[in-house]
Amino acid sequence: MESGVGSQGTFVVVEGPEGAGKSTLVRWLGSALRAEGRDVLTVREPGGTPLAEAARKLALKSRHERAFAAELFLFLAARADLVERVIRPALSNGQVVIADRFGLSTIAYQVVGRGLPRNDVEAALRIATGGLTPDLTLVLDVPVAVGRERQRVAGKVKDRIEREDDTFHTRVRDAYRSATGPGIVHIDASQHKKAVQDAAWREVTAVTALSLRGA
Numbered sequence: 001m002e003s004g005v006g007s008q009g010t011f012v013v014v015e016g017p018e019g020a021g022k023s024t025l026v027r028w029l030g031s032a033l034r035a036e037g038r039d040v041l042t043v044r045e046p047g048g049t050p051l052a053e054a055a056r057k058l059a060l061k062s063r064h065e066r067a068f069a070a071e072l073f074l075f076l077a078a079r080a081d082l083v084e085r086v087i088r089p090a091l092s093n094g095q096v097v098i099a100d101r102f103g104l105s106t107i108a109y110q111v112v113g114r115g116l117p118r119n120d121v122e123a124a125l126r127i128a129t130g131g132l133t134p135d136l137t138l139v140l141d142v143p144v145a146v147g148r149e150r151q152r153v154a155g156k157v158k159d160r161i162e163r164e165d166d167t168f169h170t171r172v173r174d175a176y177r178s179a180t181g182p183g184i185v186h187i188d189a190s191q192h193k194k195a196v197q198d199a200a201w202r203e204v205t206a207v208t209a210l211s212l213r214g215a
């Protein structure tokens, strides 16, 4: 597996269930790293290229009924285009790339949530990413009810996955909570924003310093 460190830049991913505070943390990390003089690119998944934004609309907004496998390939088509056309070039330029969701979302939602076969999805994921893996994955954890309430207060219109019931979202949360592997760090995101930011900052500064040494 190739990581961001191996390709000069640093690849950080923020993951977690709905309303965990991913987008808020991605924005904050981007600003904080830029204030330190780092060259940062933030992206959200699915999205970030014209094709990926089109796939996002189909995956999340379209009224067409679909097979779960079709949903999977919409997310993977978006990821393949984003990785090849945006993330890899940015890492090659030495940038810090911070992504709001990546491969762990596909495991949590399409494998554990939808029930698609893990080995097959992992193989398809490798095709979509060309084997690129994050240097650091921050997994934000909140109870389903807390995430839903945050989204309600924020006035978010639910997409087709967010409209799934609490059983589905509890499976997704449990999948995130049980995720382990190189570079995966769990953060209790039910804490105040400042505490979440402090915990994330410790991890991000450690991995970005590491990548400078390796460059």
Ligand code: Z5A
Binding pocket: 016, 017, 018, 019, 020, 021, 022, 023, 024, 025, 044, 045, 046, 060, 075, 101, 102, 103, 105, 106, 107, 109, 110, 150, 151, 153, 154, 156, 159, 161, 162, 189, 190, 191, 192, 193, 194, 196
């Ligand atoms: N999906 C998939 O199924 N498979 C895949 O491979 C991929 C994605 C890549 C993308 O939706 C959907 O695609 C997602 C999974 C699926 N659907 N679901 N569920 P999205 O990008 O539109 O939405 P999201 O990723 O779920 O984001 P979100 O709901 O907006 O949540 P968030 O980004 O984690 O939260 P936020 O916007 O940063 O914060 C929400 C509110 O909480 C906001 O008012 C904040 O000010 C507040 N907040 C944030 N942090 C805190 C703390 N610590 N305390 C209190 N309040 C806070």
